[in-house]
Amino acid sequence: MSDETILLDINSVHAVYNKTIKALNGVSFQLRRGEILALLGSNGTGKTTALKAISNLLPAERGQVTSGTIRFEGRDVLSEKPANLVRSGLVQVLEGRHCFKSLSVEENLISGGLGRSSSRREIAADLERIYAIFPRLKEKRRTASGLTSGGEQQMTAIGRALMSRPRLLVLDEPSMGLAPLVIKDIFRSLKALNRDDGLSILVAEQNSTVALRYADHATVIENGVAVLSGSAAELRSRDDIKAFYLGEGAAFAHDRPAA
Numbered sequence: 001m002s003d004e005t006i007l008l009d010i011n012s013v014h015a016v017y018n019k020t021i022k023a024l025n026g027v028s029f030q031l032r033r034g035e036i037l038a039l040l041g042s043n044g045t046g047k048t049t050a051l052k053a054i055s056n057l058l059p060a061e062r063g064q065v066t067s068g069t070i071r072f073e074g075r076d077v078l079s080e081k082p083a084n085l086v087r088s089g090l091v092q093v094l095e096g097r098h099c100f101k102s103l104s105v106e107e108n109l110i111s112g113g114l115g116r117s118s119s120r121r122e123i124a125a126d127l128e129r130i131y132a133i134f135p136r137l138k139e140k141r142r143t144a145s146g147l148t149s150g151g152e153q154q155m156t157a158i159g160r161a162l163m164s165r166p167r168l169l170v171l172d173e174p175s176m177g178l179a180p181l182v183i184k185d186i187f188r189s190l191k192a193l194n195r196d197d198g199l200s201i202l203v204a205e206q207n208s209t210v211a212l213r214y215a216d217h218a219t220v221i222e223n224g225v226a227v228l229s230g231s232a233a234e235l236r237s238r239d240d241i242k243a244f245y246l247g248e249g250a251a252f253a254h255d256r257p258a259a
Contacts, residue, residue: 007033007168007200013068015053023049025224031202036194038215038232039204046224047204048095051172055092056082072168087116089167095176097153101146105137108145108156112163130159133189151182171203175210183207187214212236
């Protein structure tokens with residue numbers, strides 16, 4: 001694998017909360033350009049911490065990376081401000097369907113374009129693209145986001161991230177609390193973006209069954225350590241891995257810092 005194929009490189013990352021609570025213990029994995037990588041593991045294993053470290057968001061939650069390196073397109077993530085990482089193409093959708101609930105769906109989407117200083121023409125073009133990906137958002141474009149369904153709020157959060165024109169889209173538990181058909185629609189849309197536009201995607205997902213269906217590769221985290229990596233097809237076919245590491249399709253709760 002040549003260096004040019006690596007978009008994101010996490011090498012032996014250790015992280016703590018409040019200077020004492022260990023959350024990551026030497027996590028390492030790589031994401032190649034143009035692939036979907038699923039980050040899997042049960043509750044409290046460190047998946048969310050890993051994603052926040054990648055976007056350099058841990059300091060805002062009294063967390064810090066104590067050793068190791070994280071590089072996005074060769075640049076040191078830990079020396080960059082989160083806003084600069086977004087402008088450089090690393091865009092995260094946090095767990096919990098974060099929207100500005102008093103703003104309309106379209107206003108939420110536009111805020112994503114403003115974050116990268118898009119022109120009016122670029123914003124208009126990007127809006128039409130998002131509405132083509134998520135037709136339901138076009139129907140609800142004038143509705144306050146707080147009055148839309150959970151699935152529509154998740155689509156809005158993803159759409160707002162796409163308005164920033166990411167090269168790497170990072171998603172934390174996008175299926176949480178959503179109906180199976182909505183989950184399928186969202187993952188099909190993500191797969192289409194990956195296939196047609198070459199968008200690289202990193203997704204931490206409680207629903208291992210759907211994640212392994214749409215991902216190219218997967219990494220399993222246990223006790224803050226990446227214990228297993230391989231093709232999604234390989235992990236999907238191994239009953240021992242599904243039962244021991246992935247809980248056989250169990251819906252994991254939101255992971256908290258591992259003690």
